[in-house]
Amino acid sequence: MIVTSPGQMGELGRRLAKLLRAGDLVMLSGELGAGKTTLTRGLGEGLGVRGAVTSPTFVIARVHPALGDGPPLVHVDAYRLGGGLDEMEDLDLDVSLPESVIVVEWGEGKVEELTDDRLMVRIHRAVGDTTDEVRHVSLAGLGERWDGTDLGVLSA
């Protein structure tokens, strides 16, 4: 799908939030400035969690508690997470991961062991496009959790 502005990326996050439930892992890939955090911000709005989603520069993970009765959002920036999951467990997040929605930036090769089921979101800057605002987003659900989930509703 094609996203042409930061606002549309946020909207995609808000729509995606409606598909998510406790225990879900979303992995975001895409280069620096692709729009991973922008998407996560919309997701946080859609989930109705506390606190603005920002780029966690000095923290690896931030917990956004639910304002209503939905799951909290755990936003992980695994860029500096060298050792993978063990290190993440060492972060001592005051939250139960199976009861949260976990969104990970830069998580490839680091957090896959959290669960067999995950939603992969890849964001590409369109090379050669006339406007650098354009992003191509592709989504793929892996595992039983995502079997039969129609991700097409997100581009509607």
Ligand SMILES: Nc1ncnc2c1ncn2[C@@H]1O[C@H](COP(=O)(O)OP(=O)(O)OP(=O)(O)O)[C@@H](O)[C@H]1O
């Ligand atoms: N279509 C678009 N979708 C998302 N962001 C866009 C788009 N067009 C322009 N932008 C801009 O690109 C930047 C994306 O920044 P963002 O922090 O979301 O990226 P990121 O992938 O999280 O980067 P990092 O790897 O550094 O964490 C923002 O400044 C945003 O305004």
Ligand SMILES: [Mg+2]
């Ligand atoms: Mg980011």
